[in-house]
Amino acid sequence: MEIKEILKIAIDELNEQLEDDEKVEFSENTKFIGSNACIDSITFVTLISIIEELIEDQYNKTIHLVNEKAFSQKRSPFYSIETITAYIEDLLKEEV
């Protein structure tokens, strides 16, 4: 399964836990952090946890998305769907 598909499933799963006016759109314009972020920090933690679990199930690998690598990058990898996808693909390559 492609990482982007996993993110789509993760956001669907997250939306099941959110009120109607809080639901997250799966779009290239969706921002997860910064002043225009569509979710608060607790919801962000929940999303990260769902993504990690889906990757564990799909790839049989444990990765911790929030690690030193994430903090060391100039631009946060958690900015958008695109950046998260690229970041996770990188992490999985490193795991091989």
Place this chain on the structure above:
Amino acid sequence: MNIVITGTSRGIGLSLVKRYIEQGHFIIGCSRSESEFKHANYQHFVVDLTNEKEINNFALAVKKQYGEVDVLINNAGIASMNHFMLTPLETAKKVMNTNFFAPFIVTRSFINALKKSNHPRIINFSTVAVPFNLDGELAYVASKAAVESMTKILAKELASFNITVNAIGPTPVKTFLTANVPPDKIQNLLNRQAIKRFGEFEDIGNVIDFYIKESSDFITGQIIYLGGVNK
């Protein structure tokens, strides 16, 4: 229930394995070496708890095999008894790695498996040496004080996942950890307790039984000391 216990090769960890098998649960244990204990309801993993990768693989294997974990007991620990001036930095780091960073990583790795349980529980181990601010055990006490803070903060941060996080602070118990402590030092410690005797495995199991009961859903962020010790 599926119960994961770290540090099960001997002492308190092994006693908890036997206790919860007797109560009809399935136990997954780990230690640095193979276990001599064998039982149909026990599976042992050899894991170096200072190695994040090994811990991740351990958690992944448990999740694949058993799906959910209901209780995680972070029992593994080491002691260090020395005056500050006689404690090498490497010793302090080793104590912190095993007593604080190991449960930190283990807990992180088992969150997804715990989330699948209807009544997920995390139990950590502190010690009465923390409220005593016991001199001569700086590294050990500092590592366990960190475990207490972790327990209280995780209780808040994991509450949204319905996971309760509590700790037990045993008095001295007759195990390998206390075997080399001079008798007069142990007696001085026991004298500071309201009830002046060694703790038994049964005393520890009793507190953990309470924490892991289904009806303890509303008990989290607590540290229970044995022997009538208070902070």
